[in-house]
Amino acid sequence: MLSRRSMALAAMATLALSARAMAQPSGTPPKPSDRTISMEDARRIATENGVARIEEIKFDDGHWMVEGRDSLGSEIEIRLRASDGAVLKLERERPASAKAGN
DSSP states (O other), X not given: OOOHHHHHHXXXXXXXXXXXXXXXXXXXOOOGGGOOOOHHHXXXXXXXXXXXXXXXXXXXXXXXXXXXXXXXXXXEEEEXXXXXXXXXXXXXXXXXXXXXXX
8 A cells, every 4th residue: 555655746746747748838849730841851951951960949930940050160040931841041150260260
């Protein structure tokens, strides 16, 4: 038989897990039924557009935002339309060392 302490711990763990399951943080990826590209598709498209290292990827308001760096270390930010993977924005910043040389 479980002690009162064991039962209390089990109840607290159950509550914590159910609260976590109910909470959906902002940037939650879309459900597969929403007919959007997957996070893996967004990663692939970003790589095809020059991102060598992905530092952050998030879903927001029907778009995938991918931030990372190219092979030379330049920062790249790509905004993709989640419905079809179209590149809506691609910004590339030169590294500080390249800016200093001008």
